[in-house]
Amino acid sequence: MTAADVPAFRPDTLAVRAGQHRTPFDEMAEPIFMTQGYIYPTAAEAEAAFAGEIQRYQYSRYANPTVTMFEERLAAIEGADDCFATATGMAAVFVSLAAILRAGSRLVSSRALFGSSINVFDEYFTGWGITVDYVDATDPADWERVLATPADAVFLESPTNPMQDVVDIAHVAGLAKAAGALLIVDNVFATPIGQKPLALGADAVVYSATKHIDGQGRVLGGAVLGGVEYVDKVRQMVRNVGLTISPFNAWVLGKSLETLPVRVKAQSASALDLAGWLETHPRIATSRYPLLPSHPQYELATRQMTLGGTLVTIDIALPDGTDPHGDEAKAATFRFMDALRIIDISNNLGDAKSIATHPATTTHRRLGPEGRAKVGMSSATVRLSIGLEDVEDLRADLDQALSAI
Numbered sequence: 346m347t348a349a350d351v352p353a354f355r356p357d358t359l360a361v362r363a364g365q366h367r368t369p370f371d372e373m374a375e376p377i378f379m380t381q382g383y384i385y386p387t388a389a390e391a392e393a394a395f396a397g398e399i400q401r402y403q404y405s406r407y408a409n410p411t412v413t414m415f416e417e418r419l420a421a422i423e424g425a426d427d428c429f430a431t432a433t434g435m436a437a438v439f440v441s442l443a444a445i446l447r448a449g450s451r452l453v454s455s456r457a458l459f460g461s462s463i464n465v466f467d468e469y470f471t472g473w474g475i476t477v478d479y480v481d482a483t484d485p486a487d488w489e490r491v492l493a494t495p496a497d498a499v500f501l502e503s504p505t506n507p508m509q510d511v512v513d514i515a516h517v518a519g520l521a522k523a524a525g526a527l528l529i530v531d532n533v534f535a536t537p538i539g540q541k542p543l544a545l546g547a548d549a550v551v552y553s554a555t556k557h558i559d560g561q562g563r564v565l566g567g568a569v570l571g572g573v574e575y576v577d578k579v580r581q582m583v584r585n586v587g588l589t590i591s592p593f594n595a596w597v598l599g600k601s602l603e604t605l606p607v608r609v610k611a612q613s614a615s616a617l618d619l620a621g622w623l624e625t626h627p628r629i630a631t632s633r634y635p636l637l638p639s640h641p642q643y644e645l646a647t648r649q650m651t652l653g654g655t656l657v658t659i660d661i662a663l664p665d666g667t668d669p670h671g672d673e674a675k676a677a678t679f680r681f682m683d684a685l686r687i688i689d690i691s692n693n694l695g696d697a698k699s700i701a702t703h704p705a706t707t708t709h710r711r712l713g714p715e716g717r718a719k720v721g722m723s724s725a726t727v728r729l730s731i732g733l734e735d736v737e738d739l740r741a742d743l744d745q746a747l748s749a750i
């Protein structure tokens with residue numbers, strides 16, 4: 346399959362076929378080029394490569410054929426003109442902004458954000474003289490107010506981690522454009538199969554490939570996707586600072602893309618089923634899932650997402666008068682989590698194995714009770730990442746663990 350074929354095929358076909366350039370050995374599977382560098386037939390060719398007169402592989406901090414396979418395949422699925430892979434998802438978040446911001450720049454971001462992203466913005470970007478202004482992600486008027494002033498970049502997650510708030514990407518894209526800013530969307534929760542931010546007007550998309558793209562708990566990775574000019578700025582920065590992905594990890598991730606659509610569709614179907622069932626469970630106060638009619642942005646979610654994703658965020662029901670941020674709430678929630686027999690306690694998501702996370706004490710610990718309350722999270726909140734196990738076994742596991750509270 347050549348780049349010219351890409352527009353003709355659907356994402357499920359591209360996930361299996363795009364990005365493969367067979368060597369003269371006619372191998373079936375994509376090879377792993379575990380090499381830090383490349384040789385030149387002549388000194389003049391090395392000179393021409395370094396002068397930018399010819400395009401070829403020079404050094405694996407810059408580019409590597411196995412990494413290219415992963416990048417081309419992901420770009421084809423996403424419908425992006427270009428893609429650059431990074432060592433981790435956080436490397437992708439960081440470089441997606443650091444490549445375009447300078448001292449004096451203004452970044453506007455949704456307040457509800459993955460904890461490490463907030464740490465990067467608050468501890469590093471602000472320290473480097475970049476202004477960071479936060480917005481209530483689900484309030485269109487707040488976006489309008491904050492983006493009435495010019496900005497350089499806008500960053501958001503939708504749905505948000507872990508509270509599943511859905512942001513109107515097309516609306517924010519219009520405001521960002523008018524403010525002179527690039528809109529970058531962290532699409533980890535929705536996955537490349539469930540939501541296409543570029544088609545909704547975003548300029549760039551970032552992924553932690555560690556999540557659904559691997560989906561089998563093996564490697565870390567990330568990617569930035571968007572237009573050629575923007576991705577080239579990201580590429581130039583990574584070449585220099587070295588946030589480069591290993592060819593082995595890129596190979597695992599490229600092969601994982603082959604099964605991504607099948608996995609995400611199956612996991613999302615189970616997540617929708619369990620989210621609806623949990624909502625009616627007497628030991629559950631709330632069950633948040635973008636495609637449940639009870640979700641506050643249900644109508645928006647159905648418009649911009651083709652799948653609701655693999656995550657369900659629940660709040661355990663507490664006796665009347667219990668402080669949802671207090672120790673009693675935490676103890677009841679831990680009793681539920683510790684009683685799970687199939688579902689593992691971990692802080693990853695998007696895996697074939699179902700996972701329960703207590704964000705208040707792990708991924709979102711540093712937000713503090715006030716920061717967590719601002720985004721609607723408490724000590725009774727559990728993020729469930731629904732895997733590929735039989736949905737009836739997962740229902741039975743959740744039911745018996747809820748009885749243990």
Ligand SMILES: Cc1ncc(COP(=O)(O)O)c(C=O)c1O
Pocket residue numbers: 433434435436438459461502506531533534552553554555556565566567
């Ligand atoms: C929404 C979101 N963005 C970014 C990241 C960072 O990814 P990584 O752990 O691969 O650096 C994560 C998870 O860790 C995440 O959940």
